[in-house]
Amino acid sequence: MFDLIIRDGEVVTPQGVVHCDVAVSGETIAALAAAGSLSDQSAKRTIDASGHIVMPGGIDPHVHLHHVWIKPDGTPLITAGPEHVGRAALFGGTTTFIDFAYWRDGASAQHTIETRDKDFVGKSPCDFAYHLMLHSEPPPEFSAQLAEAIQAGYPTLKIFTTNILPSRSGRMIDFGDIWEAFQALARHGGLAVIHAEDNDIVMHMYAKLIREGRVGFEHLAEAHNQLSEDLSFRRILRLAESVPGTAVYMMHVSAGTGVAAIAEARAKGLPVYGETLHQYLIYSKDDYKRPNGQIYHTYPSLKSVEDQKELWRGTASDLIHCVATDELCCTLKDKLLGNRIDDTTGGNSGVEPRLGVMYTEMVTRRGYSLPQYVDLVSSNAAKIMGLYPKKGAIAVGSDADIAILDPTRRGKVRAADLHESDYTPWEGHDIFAWPVTTILRGKVMVENGQYFGKPGDGRYLKRKIAATTLSGAPL
Numbered sequence: 001m002f003d004l005i006i007r008d009g010e011v012v013t014p015q016g017v018v019h020c021d022v023a024v025s026g027e028t029i030a031a032l033a034a035a036g037s038l039s040d041q042s043a044k045r046t047i048d049a050s051g052h053i054v055m056p057g058g059i060d061p062h063v064h065l066h067h068v069w070i071k072p073d074g075t076p077l078i079t080a081g082p083e084h085v086g087r088a089a090l091f092g093g094t095t096t097f098i099d100f101a102y103w104r105d106g107a108s109a110q111h112t113i114e115t116r117d118k119d120f121v122g123k124s125p126c127d128f129a130y131h132l133m134l135h136s137e138p139p140p141e142f143s144a145q146l147a148e149a150i151q152a153g154y155p156t157l158k159i160f161t162t163n164i165l166p167s168r169s170g171r172m173i174d175f176g177d178i179w180e181a182f183q184a185l186a187r188h189g190g191l192a193v194i195h196a197e198d199n200d201i202v203m204h205m206y207a208k209l210i211r212e213g214r215v216g217f218e219h220l221a222e223a224h225n226q227l228s229e230d231l232s233f234r235r236i237l238r239l240a241e242s243v244p245g246t247a248v249y250m251m252h253v254s255a256g257t258g259v260a261a262i263a264e265a266r267a268k269g270l271p272v273y274g275e276t277l278h279q280y281l282i283y284s285k286d287d288y289k290r291p292n293g294q295i296y297h298t299y300p301s302l303k304s305v306e307d308q309k310e311l312w313r314g315t316a317s318d319l320i321h322c323v324a325t326d327e328l329c330c331t332l333k334d335k336l337l338g339n340r341i342d343d344t345t346g347g348n349s350g351v352e353p354r355l356g357v358m359y360t361e362m363v364t365r366r367g368y369s370l371p372q373y374v375d376l377v378s379s380n381a382a383k384i385m386g387l388y389p390k391k392g393a394i395a396v397g398s399d400a401d402i403a404i405l406d407p408t409r410r411g412k413v414r415a416a417d418l419h420e421s422d423y424t425p426w427e428g429h430d431i432f433a434w435p436v437t438t439i440l441r442g443k444v445m446v447e448n449g450q451y452f453g454k455p456g457d458g459r460y461l462k463r464k465i466a467a468t469t470l471s472g473a474p475l
């Protein structure tokens with residue numbers, strides 16, 4: 001007896017799109033069977049998915065929930081946490097997200113993880129994991145602790161090459177420490193996840209723009225520019241190349257120069273992966289001039305329309321593997337608090353519409369196949385981040401994390417219909433498919449606009465980076 005049969009859908013499997021039934025037992029997928037071949041009596045319940053797309057739940061490998069942002073007046077803004085954003089994610093077909101745990105000032109890796117657990121455990125309705133995020137100079141025993149953390153199931157380390165804003169300190173890690181980190185990661189099977197910008201170029205441009213009185217946020221692309229991405233990506237990737245076995249995931253690639261640097265590294269066979277953000281794929285620096293233009297922004301900035309073309313080219317040519325959100329959920333008022341190059345609120349609100357918006361842009365507008373789309377919003381993140389095939393696959397034995405999309409759904413994205421914030425950067429964006437049912441480990445979390453999840457339904461996912469990912473084999 002199965003717990004659930006999803007009947008008659010167009011199922012996106014690792015082998016391609018198959019018209020079939022999916023049977024679920026407990027938390028996992030128990031069988032894929034020819035459409036109609038499993039009787040209704042063989043399951044406790046059935047969901048009719050005829051004419052619908054059945055895909056693995058979305059995976060967002062880059063979110064910041066319950067995150068502290070310092071407002072222009074110096075007071076902290078704490079963004080929405082996993083209870084709230086997880087619910088929105090599930091409404092949008094996303095079942096797993098990966099956040100960050102700040103590894104600060106001499107704390108142990110274990111303390112870092114336990115501190116972040118307080119924000120997530122018992123609260124998140126989505127499954128979740130953290131990248132350890134280096135902040136401030138790592139302690140001398142850092143390499144040994146990193147090794148332990150990797151073994152314990154925390155195998156990704158976030159590193160910044162810039163402080164991003166002139167007012168900030170502590171994020172940028174110097175190259176000697178990054179070199180040490182790469183050696184530990186390579187030795188123990190970890191993955192570096194990098195925010196790369198050239199700090200000298202960025203800070204130089206801040207000083208110059210401030211000197212010239214060009215401080216409006218519409219100038220952000222001049223500070224966080226293509227040259228910065230070019231220099232920093234190449235420096236990081238050269239450093240990684242010098243430590244054999246270093247696998248690197250470049251977060252939020254925003255410029256053509258970043259795509260080109262990844263292309264060069266991959267042409268050498270290096271295990272280098274690229275992520276972009278849905279915002280960078282659709283908006284450009286010209287959108288800063290629109291009303292409330294800050295809503296399109298995160299750091300690094302939006303770039304030119306030409307950069308956007310290169311990012312799209314990257315998604316179709318094995319250079320950009322994941323489309324993430326850099327989620328930072330706040331109100332419109334808070335998103336608009338800053339309006340200068342040095343105080344505009346970062347992060348995006350978008351974890352809910354990501355699957356729907358990307359379906360429109362990839363499948364409807366650009367002719368991407370369903371498997372290509374699913375790779376970019378789910379499977380590749382699972383493969384790179386050490387979650388596959390437990391996550392990111394509709395296959396026997398995988399977790400029953402499933403999004404059912406209705407491809408006849410038409411309309412526009414409206415903030416009022418979402419569950420995230422009082423605004424969305426995607427307001428008015430065309431809908432050509434939308435998740436109508438979301439299942440997390442066999443539990444129906446959202447169905448026809450109704451929410452059945454609860455805080456704590458989500459579980460921490462311990463991970464192990466696959467040998468194929470570390471070696472740079474095709475995903």
Ligand SMILES: [Zn+2]
Pocket residue numbers: 062064326
């Ligand atoms: Zn981020």
